[in-house]
Amino acid sequence: MNEKPFAITLNVGSSLANHTGSWRTERPLYVDRLPPCNRACPAGENIQGWLYKAEEGDYEGAWRVIMADNPLPAIMGRVCYHPCQTDCNRAQIDEAVGINAVERFLGDLAIREGWRVTVDAEPTGRRVLIVGAGPSGLAAAYHLRVLGHEVTVRDAEPMPGGMMRYGIPAYRLPRDIMDAEIARIADMGVRFEQNARVEDLEAALADGFDAVFLAVGAHVGRRAYVPAGEAARIVDAVGLLHDVEMAGETHGEPPRLGRRVVVYGGGNTALDAARTVKRLGADEAIIVYRRTRDRMPAHDSEVREAEEEGIRLRWLSTIANFDDGVMRIERMELDETGFPQPTGEFEDLEGDALVLALGQDADLRLVEGVAGIAVEKGVVQVDDGMMTGRAGVFAGGDMVPADRTVTVAIGHGKRAARHIDAYLRATPYVEPPKHELAGFDKLNTWYYADAPHQVRETIEAARRTETFDEVVHGLDEESAQFEARRCMSCGNCFGCDNCFGVCPDNAVIKLGGGKYEFNYDFCKGCGMCVEECPCGSIKMVPEE
Amino acid sequence: MADEQTTLPPDDPVRFYQVGSFAVGNRLQPLDLRTVQAAQDRPNALTCGHRACQGCGEALGARYALDAAVRATDGRLVSVNATGCLEVFSTPFPETSWRIAWLHSLFGNAPAVATGMAAGLRALGKSDVRVVAQGGDGGTVDIGFGCLSGMFERNDDVLYICYDNEAYMNTGVQRSGATPPAARTQTTQAVGPEPGNVFGQGKDVPRIAMAHEIPYVATATVADLHDLEGKVNTAMGIRGARYLHILVPCPLGWGSASKDTIAVARAATQCGLFPVFEARDGEVVASTPIRRLTPVDDYLRMQKRFAHLFAPARRDDVIDRLQAMADRNIRRYGLLEEAAR
Known part of the structure; x- marks a missing residue:
C-alpha cells in the first residue's frame, strides 16, 4: 500500500x-450466402468462387473452380445465354458483371496454356455408356471419368459435339476451340466411338455396361404444312446447319439456296440459319415470325447481331403458301392472350428458298419398346436424379423436359453423373443444402467502386457476313481482370x-x-x- | 503473423480494386494503399474492454485517429484528454484502455495542458515526441474554448482533435455549442412552436479555427476512414497548431440504431450538413465531393432526436431551414464539384 x-x-x-x-x-x-449468379447457373457453377480467384490473377485456380462443375468453359464463354448475368446484383447498380466474357477468357487461356485435368480417383471398375457426344453427354462423361469410372461415348455423327457442332455455326463457336475442349476430355481416358449410332438400347445394355446415360439431343426439324408448288425449295434449319458443317468437314460443296432466302421461325435456330445463309452467299435473308420481337424466343444479343448483319425481320407474319418463287404472307394480330390470329390480309414476298426453323424433336427410336422408359410429349421422362423408369438408364439434355440450351444440357450431365455414381456405388446421392440467397438487400453497395462494364468487341458487320470467322472477340487480360473485379462477391x-x-x-x-x-x-x-x-x-x- | 498480400503480377496495370478506397482494406490492394486499421498489427491505441455504448462513434473515431497518429510518429507521442465520454469510458479507475502515454486533464483545460506538454518536451530537447490533445465537443466548443483559442493563437505544436457528437452525452445529452438546430436534447426538448435546439446559435469551430490562420484545419467523419487517416497523417507532418474535427455519431444521444453509426455519419456528409474539407493557413484547399447526394430527410429520419420533425405532422418549415444549411455548405465548400479533390 x-x-x-x-x-x-x-x-x-x-x-x-x-x-x-x-x-x-x-x-x-x-x-x-448463395450469390444470385450461382443460383441462376443451369450448370451449377460456383461463379463467385472462380471470379474471386480471377480477381487475384490466379487464372488457373479460377479455371479449375469452373472445371469442378463444367468441363467446357471456352465453349460456355461463347454460347451460354448467361442467366447468371440476368440475375447479377450489380445490374441494379450499373451493369451486370460480364461473367460470360471472363469465362471465355479463362477457357481460352486454359487451351493456350494446355491446362489439363487428371483422374486421381481410384478406378472403380464400373463401365458407363453414354449415348450422344453433345454437351450433356460430354459433361456426364467428364464427371464420371473424374470419379474413376470407365466411360464410353457412342455418337452417330462423324465428330463429337452434337448440336454444338451440327447446330451452332462456327462464327459463334469456332471448331478449334470446341475440338480442344473435347480432346481434353478424351485425354482423360474417355473413349469416343463416332459414327456409332445406338439403335438398340437393350443390345447396348447387354454389352457389359453398368449404367447408361442417354443424351441424343433433338435433331429432327419440326415441319409445318406449307402448301407449295413442285419447284419450291423448302429445307429445315437444323438440316441446313448440319449440311453446312458436314460440307466443312468433308471439304464438300456447301448447300446453295439462292439469292433470296426466307427463314420461318423466331428461335435462335432461325437466326443461326439466316446468318448462315447470308454467309453462304445469299444476297438477302429474311426472317418471318408470326409474333412480335419481344415474344421471340431468340436471345436478344443474337437478334441484334443479326440485324447488324443486315438480316431483315418481319413480325406478325405467317407463310400461307410458296410457289414459283413467291411466298404468300398473311399478316397476323396478337389476341389478348398474346396468341397470333390471322387477319385475312395477304401480301407477296419473293424468295428462292424457304428454311423452316420451327423447333426440333428428339429422335427417340432407341427407347421405343424399352421396358420402364416413359415418353411424354416427345421427351423422355426422368426423375430428379435424371434416371428414367428403367433402373440404371439415365437421360438428359434436349431429349428430356427442360429448356434446350447448351448450359442446361451440361447441368444435366453433371447431375446425372452424380446420380449414376451414387447408383453404381449403391449409395444415395445427397445434395448439399443450399445457402440462403444473397439478395440485393443484403449488400451495402456504398463500398463498391463505380466501374463500367468492359465490352467485348465484335468484328465489323460488313466483314462478318462473308466469312464464318468468330463474330465476338474475347477480352484481353487487363479487361478480364477488371471485369472480374467488378464482382461484388455477394454473400461471400x-x-x-x-x-x-x-x-x-x-x-x-x-x-x-x-x-x-x-x-x-x-x-x-x-x-x-x-x-x-x-x-x-x-x-x-x-x-x- | 504477418499481413498477407495477394501476389499480383509485378507491374499490374489494373488500377481497380473492387472496392476502391471505400472499404477499410482490400486483399487486392498494395499494402501501402491500405489503411492503418486494415493492418493485423495495428496499434489499437484504444483497446478492448472500454465501456463505451454499443456502436459508439467516438470510440471508433478515437481509435482511427490515434492509431494513425501512432503510425505517423512511430509511437513517439503523448496524449492529453479533456473530461468527457471518451475519458470516462476509457479509464474508469483503475483500468485503462489506452496503450499510449495518456493524461486526463480537466474538462476545460486540455489545450492548455497540451501547450504545456509541448513546451516541456521542447525544453527537454524531445521535440520529436509529438502532442495530441483530444476532447469532445463540449470540452472543445464550449468549456475549453478559451484555452483552445489561445493554443491556436500561440501556434503551439499540438494536434487538437475534437470528437463531435453534438451534445454533452456523458452527462445525459445536454445541448452544447455544437448541437444542430432543431435537435432534441435534455435541455432543448421537442416542445413548443420551435421544438428542439434553436436556430442561429452554436459555433462552427472548424471555421473559427481557420480564422486563427493556423497551419492546418480539417474535418472528417468515421464514415471515411481513408480520408480520416490521411488527414491525421498530414497533420502529424506539420509543426504548429493543428485542428481536426471528427463527426462521431452517438447512438444514445442521437437516437440512432447502434448498427447505423457509420451509416448516419455517411448520411450527414451525403446531404451536405457535415462538410468534409481541409484548410491550410486559414483557407480551404480541398473538400470531399458528395458521391450520392441525398436530401437532409434521409439523414434526419435515422435519428430520434429529429423525430418531432416528421410526427405527428411533418415540419416542412424546419426541414427546409436545415436543407438550406446543407445547401449553403454545398455551395461554400464546393461539395458537388467534380474536381473538388
Missing part, C-alpha cells in the same frame, strides 16, 4: 479485464477488412488470408460489422 503514490489505492490495470461481451443480446456470425467474404476496421470494440480478429473471427469476449453486439459488410456475409443471431 505504502509504495503507491499519494491518493492511489489500486494497481493500474488494462481494460482487457473487462469482458464487455456480456452486454450482448445478439451475436454476429460469418455466413456464406472477399477480405475487405471492413468488419475488422469498423468494430468500435476491436472484437474482430483478422486471421489473414481473407479470414476473420469474432472475439465474443468483447463484442457488444452493436451490429455495425453486419451493416457495413459490403457483401452481406455476416448476420446477427439472437444470443441464447
Whole structure:
C-alpha cells in the first residue's frame, strides 16, 4: 500500500479485464450466402468462387473452380445465354458483371496454356455408356471419368459435339476451340466411338455396361404444312446447319439456296440459319415470325447481331403458301392472350428458298419398346436424379423436359453423373443444402467502386457476313481482370477488412488470408460489422 | 503473423480494386494503399474492454485517429484528454484502455495542458515526441474554448482533435455549442412552436479555427476512414497548431440504431450538413465531393432526436431551414464539384 503514490489505492490495470461481451443480446456470425449468379447457373457453377480467384490473377485456380462443375468453359464463354448475368446484383447498380466474357477468357487461356485435368480417383471398375457426344453427354462423361469410372461415348455423327457442332455455326463457336475442349476430355481416358449410332438400347445394355446415360439431343426439324408448288425449295434449319458443317468437314460443296432466302421461325435456330445463309452467299435473308420481337424466343444479343448483319425481320407474319418463287404472307394480330390470329390480309414476298426453323424433336427410336422408359410429349421422362423408369438408364439434355440450351444440357450431365455414381456405388446421392440467397438487400453497395462494364468487341458487320470467322472477340487480360473485379462477391467474404476496421470494440480478429473471427469476449453486439459488410456475409443471431 | 498480400503480377496495370478506397482494406490492394486499421498489427491505441455504448462513434473515431497518429510518429507521442465520454469510458479507475502515454486533464483545460506538454518536451530537447490533445465537443466548443483559442493563437505544436457528437452525452445529452438546430436534447426538448435546439446559435469551430490562420484545419467523419487517416497523417507532418474535427455519431444521444453509426455519419456528409474539407493557413484547399447526394430527410429520419420533425405532422418549415444549411455548405465548400479533390 505504502509504495503507491499519494491518493492511489489500486494497481493500474488494462481494460482487457473487462469482458464487455456480456452486454450482448445478439451475436454476429460469418455466413456464406448463395450469390444470385450461382443460383441462376443451369450448370451449377460456383461463379463467385472462380471470379474471386480471377480477381487475384490466379487464372488457373479460377479455371479449375469452373472445371469442378463444367468441363467446357471456352465453349460456355461463347454460347451460354448467361442467366447468371440476368440475375447479377450489380445490374441494379450499373451493369451486370460480364461473367460470360471472363469465362471465355479463362477457357481460352486454359487451351493456350494446355491446362489439363487428371483422374486421381481410384478406378472403380464400373463401365458407363453414354449415348450422344453433345454437351450433356460430354459433361456426364467428364464427371464420371473424374470419379474413376470407365466411360464410353457412342455418337452417330462423324465428330463429337452434337448440336454444338451440327447446330451452332462456327462464327459463334469456332471448331478449334470446341475440338480442344473435347480432346481434353478424351485425354482423360474417355473413349469416343463416332459414327456409332445406338439403335438398340437393350443390345447396348447387354454389352457389359453398368449404367447408361442417354443424351441424343433433338435433331429432327419440326415441319409445318406449307402448301407449295413442285419447284419450291423448302429445307429445315437444323438440316441446313448440319449440311453446312458436314460440307466443312468433308471439304464438300456447301448447300446453295439462292439469292433470296426466307427463314420461318423466331428461335435462335432461325437466326443461326439466316446468318448462315447470308454467309453462304445469299444476297438477302429474311426472317418471318408470326409474333412480335419481344415474344421471340431468340436471345436478344443474337437478334441484334443479326440485324447488324443486315438480316431483315418481319413480325406478325405467317407463310400461307410458296410457289414459283413467291411466298404468300398473311399478316397476323396478337389476341389478348398474346396468341397470333390471322387477319385475312395477304401480301407477296419473293424468295428462292424457304428454311423452316420451327423447333426440333428428339429422335427417340432407341427407347421405343424399352421396358420402364416413359415418353411424354416427345421427351423422355426422368426423375430428379435424371434416371428414367428403367433402373440404371439415365437421360438428359434436349431429349428430356427442360429448356434446350447448351448450359442446361451440361447441368444435366453433371447431375446425372452424380446420380449414376451414387447408383453404381449403391449409395444415395445427397445434395448439399443450399445457402440462403444473397439478395440485393443484403449488400451495402456504398463500398463498391463505380466501374463500367468492359465490352467485348465484335468484328465489323460488313466483314462478318462473308466469312464464318468468330463474330465476338474475347477480352484481353487487363479487361478480364477488371471485369472480374467488378464482382461484388455477394454473400461471400472477399477480405475487405471492413468488419475488422469498423468494430468500435476491436472484437474482430483478422486471421489473414481473407479470414476473420469474432472475439465474443468483447463484442457488444452493436451490429455495425453486419451493416457495413459490403457483401452481406455476416448476420446477427439472437444470443441464447 | 504477418499481413498477407495477394501476389499480383509485378507491374499490374489494373488500377481497380473492387472496392476502391471505400472499404477499410482490400486483399487486392498494395499494402501501402491500405489503411492503418486494415493492418493485423495495428496499434489499437484504444483497446478492448472500454465501456463505451454499443456502436459508439467516438470510440471508433478515437481509435482511427490515434492509431494513425501512432503510425505517423512511430509511437513517439503523448496524449492529453479533456473530461468527457471518451475519458470516462476509457479509464474508469483503475483500468485503462489506452496503450499510449495518456493524461486526463480537466474538462476545460486540455489545450492548455497540451501547450504545456509541448513546451516541456521542447525544453527537454524531445521535440520529436509529438502532442495530441483530444476532447469532445463540449470540452472543445464550449468549456475549453478559451484555452483552445489561445493554443491556436500561440501556434503551439499540438494536434487538437475534437470528437463531435453534438451534445454533452456523458452527462445525459445536454445541448452544447455544437448541437444542430432543431435537435432534441435534455435541455432543448421537442416542445413548443420551435421544438428542439434553436436556430442561429452554436459555433462552427472548424471555421473559427481557420480564422486563427493556423497551419492546418480539417474535418472528417468515421464514415471515411481513408480520408480520416490521411488527414491525421498530414497533420502529424506539420509543426504548429493543428485542428481536426471528427463527426462521431452517438447512438444514445442521437437516437440512432447502434448498427447505423457509420451509416448516419455517411448520411450527414451525403446531404451536405457535415462538410468534409481541409484548410491550410486559414483557407480551404480541398473538400470531399458528395458521391450520392441525398436530401437532409434521409439523414434526419435515422435519428430520434429529429423525430418531432416528421410526427405527428411533418415540419416542412424546419426541414427546409436545415436543407438550406446543407445547401449553403454545398455551395461554400464546393461539395458537388467534380474536381473538388
